[in-house]
Amino acid sequence: MAMRYEPVLLKGIGEADLRDIRVYRERGGYKQLERAFRELSSAQVLDLANASGLRGRGGAGFPTGRKWQFLPANGAPRYMVCNCDEAEPGTFKDHTLLEETPHLVLEGILIGAYGIGCHHAFIYIRGEFKRGYEIMRRAVDDARAAGFIGKNLFGTGYDLEFTIHRGAGAYICGEETALLNSLEGKRGEPRLKPPFPAVEGLYKAPTVVNNVETLAYLVPILERGAEWFAGVGTERSKGFKIVSVSGHVRKPGNYEVPLGVSVNELIELAGGPREGRKVVAVQPGGGSSAAIFEEHFDLPYDYESMTKAGSMLGSGAMVVFDDTTDFVKAAHSLVRFFAHESCGQCTPCREGGHWLERTLARLVAGYGLQSDIDVLESVSHQMTGLNLCALGDSIEPFLASVVKRFRPQFEARVRRNGAS
Ligand SMILES: Cc1cc2nc3c(=O)[nH]c(=O)nc-3n(C[C@H](O)[C@H](O)[C@H](O)COP(=O)(O)O)c2cc1C
Numbered sequence: 001m002a003m004r005y006e007p008v009l010l011k012g013i014g015e016a017d018l019r020d021i022r023v024y025r026e027r028g029g030y031k032q033l034e035r036a037f038r039e040l041s042s043a044q045v046l047d048l049a050n051a052s053g054l055r056g057r058g059g060a061g062f063p064t065g066r067k068w069q070f071l072p073a074n075g076a077p078r079y080m081v082c083n084c085d086e087a088e089p090g091t092f093k094d095h096t097l098l099e100e101t102p103h104l105v106l107e108g109i110l111i112g113a114y115g116i117g118c119h120h121a122f123i124y125i126r127g128e129f130k131r132g133y134e135i136m137r138r139a140v141d142d143a144r145a146a147g148f149i150g151k152n153l154f155g156t157g158y159d160l161e162f163t164i165h166r167g168a169g170a171y172i173c174g175e176e177t178a179l180l181n182s183l184e185g186k187r188g189e190p191r192l193k194p195p196f197p198a199v200e201g202l203y204k205a206p207t208v209v210n211n212v213e214t215l216a217y218l219v220p221i222l223e224r225g226a227e228w229f230a231g232v233g234t235e236r237s238k239g240f241k242i243v244s245v246s247g248h249v250r251k252p253g254n255y256e257v258p259l260g261v262s263v264n265e266l267i268e269l270a271g272g273p274r275e276g277r278k279v280v281a282v283q284p285g286g287g288s289s290a291a292i293f294e295e296h297f298d299l300p301y302d303y304e305s306m307t308k309a310g311s312m313l314g315s316g317a318m319v320v321f322d323d324t325t326d327f328v329k330a331a332h333s334l335v336r337f338f339a340h341e342s343c344g345q346c347t348p349c350r351e352g353g354h355w356l357e358r359t360l361a362r363l364v365a366g367y368g369l370q371s372d373i374d375v376l377e378s379v380s381h382q383m384t385g386l387n388l389c390a391l392g393d394s395i396e397p398f399l400a401s402v403v404k405r406f407r408p409q410f411e412a413r414v415r416r417n418g419a420s
């Protein structure tokens, strides 16, 4: 079946064993790394990242080149850390890249490391991704043997080391400063910012943390040019995005599209709703994002439009809900996840998460009080913006959006004599 959009990062997956370094190289792999080292300065790689308009694909959508420019220009030792923790509910693109095309991921990290002028790069892999971890270990061994990691790369005198670290299975370790603590062997808890990692990151040295997909896009950007990437997408959301579409669609999976296709088109690419069913809500940016509704489905899927609709594009995970959804249960399940994953440092996140979870559990069981619904709304609004990291702010958006839209579903769970 012909694909509607030409895949970029997902190209070749399912056709060839891209885990084999020979296959990857036969298809042009590692040529851009060599070109970067032989023909471009670090500053030129950074210029390309800037000119492409590439924004971080890990959640916040921060411009990648600009993030690199926050590093001090004094040549002090610095680190590049690739974030492959990927535990956001609904997101499953990074581990696909890791398992299916590890050399592309590695080539992107090494190019990014060169772009910031660092000599030691890391990848932090989620604890549960054992298979991906083993695949990456082999990829690193093969790349080292081929001369792409180590001393005096391509005879240029540039040394670049690489370390793989496997986490222990905590969602919070995807937050960049918790990740750095975990990488240092400490408890995986977010740090107080500032200082930001670009000033004081891993081992107190300036550090860039970038997502797997972000760094992988550096390879086609070098190959096909920054203008090619910047020419795709919308005015402020450039290039391509892998969107993990799941939930009530017939063909859940990863779909790589130019930013700016409509939400409806993404639902359709994923096979559309189930027979006889109607989509009533979508989470456009993973578990942390508020739901959007039918009146938003014609909007372009880009950073600006999703924000304007009251949600966010986040990590690019679209969770689709049809008219069979029990939104009380859906909200409970998500809040339970966040409450469980809270590291406990901040009171609103630690206490608020558990209160919301317990209140929702009562409603799910049909023992809720009428006042519970108002409490859900007021507690959730008191939790945002008061925490050390964005996890505490992620508990509320989906819950608040579905309580507002589907309030009768919540009211129906109030026990019959529970008037107060
Ligand atoms: C609770 C929490 C979990 C996160 N998990 C991830 C993750 O699994 N992968 C990721 O790339 N970014 C994650 N982030 C965002 C990172 O902190 C960081 O912004 C990102 O890695 C930067 O990469 P980018 O600029 O390439 O997007 C998370 C943030 C929070 C608050």
Ligand code: SF4
Residues within 6 Å of the ligand: 172, 189, 190, 341, 342, 343, 344, 345, 346, 347, 349, 350, 387, 388, 389, 390, 391, 392, 393
């Ligand atoms: S917001 Fe939650 S997860 Fe983040 S630092 Fe505070 S307690 Fe920990």
